[in-house]
Amino acid sequence: MAVASPEPISKSERDELGAFQTNAAPIQDPCNGALLHLALTRDVTQQKEVQEMHRFLAAIVESSDDAIITKNLDGIVTSWNRGAERIFGYSPQEIIGRPISVLIPPDRLGEEPAILARLRRGESIDHYETVRRRKDGTLLCISITVSPVRDAEGHIIGASKIARDVTERRSAQEALRESEDRFRALADNISQLAWSATELGVATWYNRRWLDYTGTTLEQMKGRGWETVHHPDHVERVRENIQKALALGVEWEDTFPLRGKDGRYRWFLSRAVPVRDQHGEIKSWFGTNTDITELLETREALAKSHQELEDRIQERTASLQKAVSQMEEFSYTVSHDLRAPARAMRGYAKIILDDFSENLRPEAKDYLERIVRGGARMDALIQDVLTYSRLSRRDLELNPVALDKVVADVIQQYPELQPPRAQTNIRQPLLPVLAHEPSLAQVVSNLLINAAKFVPAGEIPRITVRTEVRHARVRLWVEDNGIGIKPEHQHRIFGVFERLTTDPKSEGTGIGLAIVRKAVEKMGGAVGLESDGLTGSRFWIELSPAPAYVDTESSPVAR
Amino acid sequence: MSIPNQVLLLVEDCPDDVFFMRYALKQAAITCPTHVVTDGQQAIDYLSGLGQYSDRSAFPLPTAIFLDLKLPFLNGFDVLSWLRNQPSLSQLPVIILTGSSESRDKEQARALGVLDYYVKPATPSMLRAVMESLNHVPARAPLDASRF
Numbered sequence: 236m237a238v239a240s241p242e243p244i245s246k247s248e249r250d251e252l253g254a255f256q257t258n259a260a261p262i263q264d265p266c267n268g269a270l271l272h273l274a275l276t277r278d279v280t281q282q283k284e285v286q287e288m289h290r291f292l293a294a295i296v297e298s299s300d301d302a303i304i305t306k307n308l309d310g311i312v313t314s315w316n317r318g319a320e321r322i323f324g325y326s327p328q329e330i331i332g333r334p335i336s337v338l339i340p341p342d343r344l345g346e347e348p349a350i351l352a353r354l355r356r357g358e359s360i361d362h363y364e365t366v367r368r369r370k371d372g373t374l375l376c377i378s379i380t381v382s383p384v385r386d387a388e389g390h391i392i393g394a395s396k397i398a399r400d401v402t403e404r405r406s407a408q409e410a411l412r413e414s415e416d417r418f419r420a421l422a423d424n425i426s427q428l429a430w431s432a433t434e435l436g437v438a439t440w441y442n443r444r445w446l447d448y449t450g451t452t453l454e455q456m457k458g459r460g461w462e463t464v465h466h467p468d469h470v471e472r473v474r475e476n477i478q479k480a481l482a483l484g485v486e487w488e489d490t491f492p493l494r495g496k497d498g499r500y501r502w503f504l505s506r507a508v509p510v511r512d513q514h515g516e517i518k519s520w521f522g523t524n525t526d527i528t529e530l531l532e533t534r535e536a537l538a539k540s541h542q543e544l545e546d547r548i549q550e551r552t553a554s555l556q557k558a559v560s561q562m563e564e565f566s567y568t569v570s571h572d573l574r575a576p577a578r579a580m581r582g583y584a585k586i587i588l589d590d591f592s593e594n595l596r597p598e599a600k601d602y603l604e605r606i607v608r609g610g611a612r613m614d615a616l617i618q619d620v621l622t623y624s625r626l627s628r629r630d631l632e633l634n635p636v637a638l639d640k641v642v643a644d645v646i647q648q649y650p651e652l653q654p655p656r657a658q659t660n661i662r663q664p665l666l667p668v669l670a671h672e673p674s675l676a677q678v679v680s681n682l683l684i685n686a687a688k689f690v691p692a693g694e695i696p697r698i699t700v701r702t703e704v705r706h707a708r709v710r711l712w713v714e715d716n717g718i719g720i721k722p723e724h725q726h727r728i729f730g731v732f733e734r735l736t737t738d739p740k741s742e743g744t745g746i747g748l749a750i751v752r753k754a755v756e757k758m759g760g761a762v763g764l765e766s767d768g769l770t771g772s773r774f775w776i777e778l779s780p781a782p783a784y785v786d787t788e789s790s791p792v793a794r
Numbered sequence: 795m796s797i798p799n800q801v802l803l804l805v806e807d808c809p810d811d812v813f814f815m816r817y818a819l820k821q822a823a824i825t826c827p828t829h830v831v832t833d834g835q836q837a838i839d840y841l842s843g844l845g846q847y848s849d850r851s852a853f854p855l856p857t858a859i860f861l862d863l864k865l866p867f868l869n870g871f872d873v874l875s876w877l878r879n880q881p882s883l884s885q886l887p888v889i890i891l892t893g894s895s896e897s898r899d900k901e902q903a904r905a906l907g908v909l910d911y912y913v914k915p916a917t918p919s920m921l922r923a924v925m926e927s928l929n930h931v932p933a934r935a936p937l938d939a940s941r942f
Contacts, residue, residue: 571864571893578893578915579810586817618895673897 253280302398310335322400324370338367354383354394376405428524434517436481450496466492484509484517501528566621573617581610619746626753631671635781639665645680657687662701666709667781674754681747682774686715709780714773721768800826803856805837807865814915822918834868838876858928863892874906889924
């Protein structure tokens, strides 16, 4: 020992064996007066460890984010860590020695006596969530754990309290709950039934409407309870389709009946989509069932009424066809049988005129000629009526027709349209039209013969035929020098059996112009007439131009 | 008009029209034998040589037929169809002489291959034209349905 100091010394040492405390002091040898050094070394290992543990624990308490507080059984704060200062805003100097109740909002003051009472009984309070007040008055959501503190003899002398600020967690939870509430409000109030299921298809939740409609409880419906409200004829197929969708992880859609609480089934269009997590794994399924019963009923009613309509149309078409074919038969019979007596009448009268002429008095010849004319007129009438009725019930197929050729043929056919009996002046070119050629020939001959018929006594009919383009249609004019038709009679001229003459020699059937109008209308055209009732008539018909001549209005060919 | 070897069969139910036909033939001076039957069934019996028509010397097979369309029992088209199915008679020239100027009758007759189609009454000029064309129809030669 190399202690040379005249002063006492103290020294601590620590090695792997433990901690040692050495105290040394010089003393005078009473025998020889020599200065001696007395040194005493103690093993302080245990004492050291306790001290270190204290420091360590204190450091933990100080560095904790949680508030760690102790209080005695009167509720007086006895220690206050840095976490408590941070959370509640009070420094240790401000709070130690004051009642813990300064932290408690007035409406929760009743909590503290209850907590203290439990502590006295030796109970702990674990993760109790409550509200406390900061120094600045703001309220905090905290989770507290309070444990009794006992002395060496086991008497409860106070409490330690660990408090954690859970305001953020609480508001996150709050937000989640609100979001959930919103979802539920929505899910319960949409018009569809809705539900969710696990990734394996096990139902976990149904909305209010599902439960109300089916008259079941969530407990009854969970798992595979849904099968009980399905129709036995459909449940197997529905189950299979669901399994398919689950296996493939694809959207599911199906239509099936579900039984309501009244025991009646309604039809639902049902869809479900997989809900995936951020890794794309299916976590659950969300599905809806939309009541389409009315839609289906409407569709069915529509189809039924459509079918009824179809049936009725067919029925009517059939009866119409029957009527038409009866009409055809009637016309056919008329054509054959009604004309036979007229033919016989004319035939015999002609034979008498030809073979017995020398035996006849002039009056007899006149009467026979009247019979021949009457027969001819009857035949013409029958033919015209037939033509008119045929036009009324048939559709005409339209083709491009060379109007100039039709007009030339008609004039060729009737001597009364040729010199010397008439002058027919054709202003070329006559534009081609879209028409049914036989009907157009009939129209043209009726118009020309009509034009030639009504001239004042002693005049030769002069007829002008020309075309012009009007509003993209071809208008054929037939102008005569006849007696004309007074404007007040013009509306009647195209009617059936209308004759605006009393001249017995005119021999018209009264159907000629009606045939003109009917045929032209059947060909999509129009007819008309201009006359002052004095200086002839100008009849016109309008038809579509033949396709190649659509642009004739501006073309030099047109004029 | 001298028409050697022609025998006509008129199928006509109306006595007036038979009269006018005979009158027109006389006026046209067509003197060949003309036999008359008054309905479609009789026409088939005559052409088949059945029953009362079995004596071919009294009822010789015609070289041409004037056929009305509207007839009792079997009509003109029935007779035409039947005729076209008789191998030995299918080439027999048929002239339609009818009161109908309906185009559907004309078309149907054309489809069944007739020599000509006339609307009554028969006139001397019409008959002369028919006899003229008959002379140009080679016996048993196929008929040209597009002649009219």
